[in-house]
Amino acid sequence: MFLDGYILxxxxxxxxxxxxxxxxNPLWEGLIVASSLLGILLGSPVGGWLGDKFGRKPLFMVDMGIFVVGSALQFIVHEPWQLFLVRLLMGVAVGVEYSVxxxxxSEFAPARMRGRLMGLTLVAFYVGxxxxxxxxxALTTTTSVDWRIxxxxxxxxxxxxxxxxxGLPESPRWLWNKGRHDEARAIAHKYMEIGNDASDLEQEQHxxxxxxxxxxxxxxxxxTLFCSMFWLCAVTPYFAIATFAQGVLEGYGLSQGLAGGVGLSAVATAGVILTVILIDRLGRRALTVPPQWLCFVLLLIIGLWAGAPAWVVLTCFLMFSFFNAGYNTLTGIYPGEVFPTEIRGIGTGFATAVSRVGAGAGTFLLPWSVANYGPQFTMLIAAGLTLFGAILSQWLxxxxxxKNLSETAAGFTH
Structure with missing residues (x-):
């Protein structure tokens, strides 16, 4: 997840x-920036299907091998299409990573702290x-280091x-689901907490x-509907605003590119950390629904208040980044909990793909929207997406x- 955040x-x-x-030209700029997101769109559903069919462990190694190759190829690109394909390949690897x-x-984490453990991966993303x-x-403003490096x-x-x-082990739940009960029990005994979590393994339906x-x-x-659309509505505004943070802030007369961009990322990281601390105490819904309504209001203020003081705009952006990152943490937790083992990879992969349609579109279209319609109208579009996510989450x-995974994946309840 650190690497995912780093390359994006x-x-x-x-x-x-x-x-x-x-x-x-503007088209190539948008394509290059969105290329890794498009790769995730391709890699996540395929990786999820392969992970459910052949196991989590093999894919967990293959995707990182692909990422290493793609990352190294960035040193030697010289044409726009080469950079696009390399970043696309890296995105495919990241997509497989999400779905595996x-x-x-989720299949190893104990129920009492599953939220915190899975949420920590999102901390790594924002830190990256x-x-x-x-x-x-720092490198672009103080040195002449080549962008390829x-x-x-x-x-x-x-x-x-x-x-x-x-040397990482295979998932015991996947092994049990495939009828390999002795192997599943051995791994569960070695790596999982003895008690409800280990015994819940044997509640898996074959x-x-x-x-x-x-x-x-x-x-x-x-x-499927909730995980996919909640994720799309959560990440689309974030990726668009964060990727072009310097340009977006300058559009509102805020010229401190480093301070503003780092500030958005720093408060986002703080939002994830607070969510991780609270999630197994307050529960999922309390940290999913109310923050989305608040983010809708913040984006609405930015979009409607023409001529707002710079400090108001910056404060709203920082608050949005904090609370949006908080409920974004749930996008990495819910899919692993509400889908059963036999489609946990496919479900996570599908939700990832849908979310990256939004993230890729937002990243691709934001410069065009700001240039043609201005930053305020662009923020109103982001507010509309956030509103849709809030309504959906309120419902579903x-x-x-x-809860143990056999309970959370038994069927959708709320």
Whole structure:
């Protein structure tokens, strides 16, 4: 997740240099920035299907291997199409990671602290985004380092992570679902807490063949609708605003690019951390529904208040970043809880893909919208998306606090 945040954050700091050197037109600029998001759109449903069919462990190694290769190729790109394809490949690897990593985490985590453990991965994402912004900004403004080196800097942590994953176990729930009960019990005994979590493993229903069709069955269509659209409405405004933070803030007369961009990332990280601390105490709904209504109001203020003082605009942006990041944490928790083992990867992958349609579209269209309609109208569009997410969550967001996976995935309730 750190690497995901890093590659999405680093591109925003060097896109100006890349545009100048490779002579981008606005179309290419949008495509390059959105390329990794498009890759996630492709990789997540395929990775989820493969993870449910062949196991979490193999895909967990393959995706990081692909990421290492793609990251290293950034050192040698010289044409816009080359950079687009390389970033697309890295996005595919990240997409596979989403649809395999979160199910794997949910299948090992004890119910009493599953929210905190899975939420911590989102902390890593926002830290990665913030670190990338700081490193990229520092290198581009104080040195003459080539932008290829800045982009390729993700190769080192990717290599470290690849070797760190050697020897990780397979998911005991996946093994049980495939009828490999002895292996499942052995891994559960070694790695899981003895008690309710380990015994809940044997409540798994043996349905070894999951399919995309199950996502839209009478039992799970609500889970699919909620996870997918909640995620889309949560990430679309964030990615668009955060990726072009400097340009968005300058559009409101705020010229402190580094301070504003880092500020947005820093308060977002703080929002995730607070959510992680509270999630297993307050529950999922309390941290999902109210913050979305608040973010809608904040974006509405920015969009409607023409001529608002700079400090008001900046305060609203910072508050939006904080609370939006808080409920964004739930996008990494809900899919792993509300889908059963046989479609946990597919469900997570599908929800990821839908969310990246929004994130990719927002990142691609934001510069065009600001240029043609102005920042205020653009913020009103973001407010409308946030409103839709708030209404959907008010209706469908389930409470899964403290429940075992056999309970949370038994069928959609709220």
């Amino acid at each position: 954050g680093i591109i925003g700091t060097v896109i100006g240099k890349i545009t100048t050197e490779l002579h981008f 990593g979160w199910p794997l985490m 985004f913030m670190v990338a912004f700081i490193i990229g900004y 800045i982009l390729g800097s993700s190769t080192l942590p990717a290599l470290i992570l690849f070797f760190a994953r050697l 349905r070894s063949h999951g399919s995309f069709k199950m996502l839209f069955s009478r039992r799970y269509w609500r889970s 967001a389930p409470e899964t606090k403290g």
